[in-house]
Amino acid sequence: MIVAEPAPVLITRQLGRSLPGDPPVTLVTGVDLAIEPGKFTAIVGPSGCGKSSLLYLLGLIDRPTAGQLMLDGQDVTPLSGDERARIRLERFGFVFQFHFLLPEFNALENVMLPIRRLGRLTFEEAQDRAHELLGQMGLADKAMKSPDKLSGGERQRVAIARALANDPILVLGDEPTGNLDSVNSARVVDLFRQLAHQQGRAVVCVTHDLEIAELADIRVSMLDGRISEVRRK
């Protein structure tokens, strides 16, 4: 039986990002990379190597200054800010090092934000969906808690639930375990692997933790803004 390799979600061609100046500061340069669904990709490298910059380019938060970024075969480099926001809303989910929940909203409301903004579900359906996601994160009883009443690990899991709210094809993590103890850290990594292997999403994580990188399907090493090595498991 021949299993067709699933087509990559994202493909970069000579992707680059530099800051204007004299001389310009190069953050990322000449990156050719394919992000595949069903795979957990880790981007590693020393601090300042451009791994976070690359992640923000992949996540359409930042704009490249060179090269191309193809999403499902479409060049998304020239898209407007609003069109890029729409893609982030519909198809991407972000998890950051710091929990980045809105402090005025409780856990449930935070998870509901992207669902309500997308507007495909009624308020009640959005609530049900958010409850379901929090349940999957083991936070069913914390739904009404405000972020400052949650532990670090709980907050990060709320953030993951929020990232998954609109059922994204691509999940991006910027040091998602950077602020967690080893137990919570392992739990988050486990979740990320499940998102890729069981749910078929493309998961990309920037990390400096080599243990996490060991658990990834694809490990991309960076140095001085370039990819130095891509290792598949």
Added chain:
Amino acid sequence: MAAPALGRALGRLGLLVHIAAKHLLMRRRQTLVAVSGVAVGVGFFLAVSALMVGSQADFVKTLIDTAPHIIISDERRSPPPQPGVAAYGSGAVQLHGYKVRSEVRGIKDWQAILREVNEIPGAIGSPSLSGAVTLRVGGREEGLAVVGIDPSIEAKVSTIADKLRTGRLIDLERVQGGVIIGEDQAQRLALGMGDIVAATSARGGTRNLKIVGLFKRGQMQLGSGTGYMLLREAQSLLGRPFIINRIGVKLTDPYAAQDVAAQLERRHAYKAESWQERSADFLGLLLTRNVIMYSVVSAILLVASFGIYTAVSNSVADKRRDIAILRSIGFSQGDLQLVFVLEGVVLAVIGVVLGWGLGYVLMEILGSLKFPISGDVQRIPLDRSSRQYLVAAGASLSSGIVAAWLPARKTALVDPVDILRGAV
């Protein structure tokens, strides 16, 4: 297709209002300051404009209604040339025994003019004759400008009936030689109701008149030396039978007076003066007053919107992190600007509602004040129409939106990458 799109747009707006409201709730003190600024602004706007508009309306009403809207008099804007001038123009001639033609005063053919006036829809004309007589009581003499009227018609044209302290206009018809004079004059001549006074006109006629009514003192339009009589009796006293020298016209729409007056004057050559022409100086004064009022009131509302500007500006500065998070989730720049504009709108709306309450209370207080003026208890005229409330709301909402929009534009300057990476 349209319904779900509208639903989504409303859902988005609801979500953004929710976020804006949460921001405001977290910053209670600032919210309170901004809201009370708007409320005080709206409240005083209402009180001041109710006062100004109300007193102006009252003033204009007095101006319009005490005298007829148009007065046709037996004068001409420029008198017709003397026959000598008409015949010889600017030629140099010497004439002997030339007699200057003296005009017979009075409106010629006034019945025809009156008929024409009454045919104009909504117009009523009242003919009258005025002239000077001298009142003589026990050695004291005093001039009286006597006006002969038809009481039943004049009552429809002017408000003199309201100015009576005692007596009724219609009594002129019932009492032979009845006259209504001013309180002041009656006091000077030591006359009271029912007293008899001798009146002599310039042409020598003398009659005894009986006081059947007294005007209140201090009426602008009625000089203290004006008296009213029956038209027929005035004509005989003044020795000018069948003559009238004034037609007062009242219109249902006072603001048409200028046009109607111009039309009448074109047709009949007699001077037809509208109330606007008569009161040009007062109307000019009102314009100045309105300019002053609106500058003061706009300044109040402008200051109120500073509070909104500060509140939203601080909110944008404080919520840079939230802005970055929401952008990463997939909210557009427009969404975030709208969140902060909506903060201004929410502040303005709450302020307007509270301001309405404040304005209502202020108006109640102003309306309850009483002023005794020449024996009458008078209240401050207020314009309490809902139009004032709408104008106040419209002005504060629009200035609030502008005041919020200015700082809201700064959300575009927030670079989510910097904040998400820098992580507070």
